[in-house]
Amino acid sequence: MRENRQSSVRGTFLRVLLVQVLTLLVLWWVQARYHG
């Protein structure tokens, strides 16, 4: 039960991290492409 909970927390953490990295990559791309 404890292992399931830890694995679920780890999974959530990784999902959120992945989405944030992708979001930041998109913003980075915008900055790089349209840099003055």
Place this chain on the structure above:
Amino acid sequence: MHPLNWAVIGVYVAYVLIDGIRRSKGTREIGGYFLANRSLPWWAVGLSVMATQLSAVTMIGTTGQGATDGLRFVQIYFGLPLAMLILGVTLVPLLRGAGVYTAYEYLERRFGPATRSLTALLFLLSRGAACGTIISAPAVVFAAVFAWPLGWCVALIGVPTVAYTMIGGIQAVTWADVKQMVLIVVALVAVVIVLLAKLPVSPDDALRLAGATGRLEVFDLSFTLSERYTLWSGIIGGTFLSLSYFGTDQSQVQRYLAAKSVKAARTSLLMSAYWKIPLQALVLLLGVLVFVYYQFKPQPLLFNPAQESAVVQARGDEYEQLQDRFRAALADREAAARAATADGAMEDFLAGEALVQEIRGEALAMTEDVTGEPAGTDVNYIIPRFVLSELPVGLAGLFIAAVIAAAMSSISSELNSLSTTSVVDFYRRWIKPEGSDAHYLAVSRWTTVFWGAFACVVATQIADLGSLIEVVNQVGSFFYGAILGVFLLAMVPWARGLGAFAGLIVGMATVLATWFWVPQVQYLWYNVIGAAAVMGAGTLLSLRGRRAAG
């Protein structure tokens, strides 16, 4: 304004009011009135969390910030996802499991009544003032743009909000928030689509023009405490700001205390973790696109019509000369912008843009001279002026309704939480501990009205304060760090009551001292400084107390 726009706004306000009043069943006792009997689904709580945080200050101030400063303000939210993850495994299960109505109620169990009361008082002071600012932001703009008395504009937003919050409690607040959030997102997306369609250049060219002026620079990697928005202040300071705001501010805590379960509470916070940064980027992008739009359509020299009238009356000839120079500069800039999109050479465009900003700077200085109001307030009028003069009929009404919705969604949550804290942490705790549920319910309704009236009075009194989104976050940062520090202390076993109480005072004093003596340190860092000072002082004093006790 066109009657169709008024009709859109009228339908929205009427709908929210009727729906809110309809929700008053199930609120016959304080468990239902304050916490919806812990029955709300995760998606309703999640949308309510987002709607509470996204006020009219975002719709008007942040969009204006995007037009003048570009996307870099989005960095302030980079710490939010991490904060939500941390809260999901710490404060959320802790506060839910404690069976409390307020976050501060938990502090008494840990540290005693003094710490609870002081923290709750800081919340009431900071939130009460913030509530006034959130009503004031759109009201001041409406008053200037429609030439209405400020009091009427405050009432238009404040009265329906107080009504449905008072009658329906958290059920009315949450379900109204859900609809308001949908309206806000629909309006933002619709305006961006229409803007892109109305631009005489392709979206790619539009972004190239914006990028040339630095408005698409998102990341500032410099590590300096005196630069307002950097990646580091966003990730570190922003994490602390989000931890404190979403973890310890009753206006947010009450949302997830009302969720069906701990899992639902966690999932509701994750909605913000995933969507807040893209949503904020969209808000700022709207401002950036408005900036590009005005490269090809003449923009006003001053966006605030009330200030412009005052300047024309006081220094008409001088202003007329500025207008002539401005019109010429705009024409040159437009020609340069079109040439730049054709051949990619930006030098003439940037020179034209610099001249336009220089003349605008002279106009703003003249405004400050004539009216005594800070020049920076003009940024808050860019989007409202654009919406009313450039958007199609109906869509303008939709955006104004979304601004009112954003204001109402934040104010209603804040009023509900101010009422809860007033009743639970002060009235029931200190004045009448043995009252009946019906009595507390009646008192709750009256305190909602009191705080609503207080916020409306504050709204009519506060002067324009520059970019509102920055002001709101600056004021918040004064308190949030120290309050977060107290909750962090609550999670460590060595902290004691006297240590926490004294630590909180030391934390607030440290932030004040930093603001006074080291003004170059930017406000996002106050969250870290306050929390660290409370943790440090609270730990030292607690350990000393334990040693003295033997």
